Amino acid sequence: MELKVLIILHVLSAATWIGSLLITTLGVLPKAMKQRNPQLLVDFENNFKILQMIALTLQFLTGFRMAMKYAPISQWFATDNAHSYYIQLKLMLLLITILTYVFNRIFVVKKASEANLNQYAIHLILLTFTSVLLAIVGLSFRLNII
Ligand code: HEM
Numbered sequence: 001m002e003l004k005v006l007i008i009l010h011v012l013s014a015a016t017w018i019g020s021l022l023i024t025t026l027g028v029l030p031k032a033m034k035q036r037n038p039q040l041l042v043d044f045e046n047n048f049k050i051l052q053m054i055a056l057t058l059q060f061l062t063g064f065r066m067a068m069k070y071a072p073i074s075q076w077f078a079t080d081n082a083h084s085y086y087i088q089l090k091l092m093l094l095l096i097t098i099l100t101y102v103f104n105r106i107f108v109v110k111k112a113s114e115a116n117l118n119q120y121a122i123h124l125i126l127l128t129f130t131s132v133l134l135a136i137v138g139l140s141f142r143l144n145i146i
Contacts, residue, residue, distance in 0.1 A: 003069060010062040014135055016055040020048050021128040029124055038112040038120055045109070056101070063090060063138075070141065082144070089137045097130045 024045060032040040067076065067090070070083045076091075078084040104123040108116055140146050 003066065006062045006066050009058055010066065010138075013055040013058040013062070014131075014138070016051060017059060018128075018131045018135060020052055020055075021124070021131050025124050025128040029121055032117065033121060036114050036117060038114065038117045041120060041124070042109055042112050049105075056097070060094065063094075083141065086137050086140055090134060093130050093134050093137065097127060097134070100126050100130070 024041065028041055028044045032038060067087045071078075071081075071087065075081075075084055076087045100123055104120070104127070108120050108123060112120060136145055
């Protein structure tokens with residue numbers, strides 16, 4: 001029962017996190033680049049930045065708990081089984097995600113201008129890419145996709 005609740009929460013927050021990034025990157029970013037106007041991105045992202053932070057925190061908490069169910073923490077960095085390999089990938093991608101997200105919010109979004117629009121775009125694309133990879137690695141626990 002606990003695992004079912006964890007998966008539901010994990011998938012709902014993944015939908016929120018990945019969905020918001022995909023809409024920003026595929027829907028708003030091309031327009032902002034065309035008009036060279038970062039404010040379009042800032043205004044759009046400000047609508048759900050709290051929701052994004054809640055989703056990412058929930059993702060981490062539920063993911064951590066599920067990972068403990070797949071393997072005890074002492075086995076997370078083992079090299080002889082697929083579950084440990086997926087957990088290591090998840091942790092590495094999560095670290096990249098958090099660093100990129102925090103750096104972007106503090107150093108790019110707050111000072112968004114035409115001059116750093118390209119940097120803003122690179123961060124968004126990187127975040128979207130890592131979040132899709134996190135989903136593929138997550139699905140691999142059951143489906144062995146990678
Ligand atoms: C933004 C961050 C994350 C995203 C977008 C994400 C996304 C996903 C998705 C889409 C699934 C597939 C759900 C399923 O097949 O049932 C999944 C499964 C999983 N995730 Fe994550 N995840 C994230 C972070 C984490 C973290 C930090 C961990 C912990 C190391 C983690 C551990 C797991 C585990 C163990 C599963 C397998 C659940 C199962 O099928 O039993 N995830 N994740």
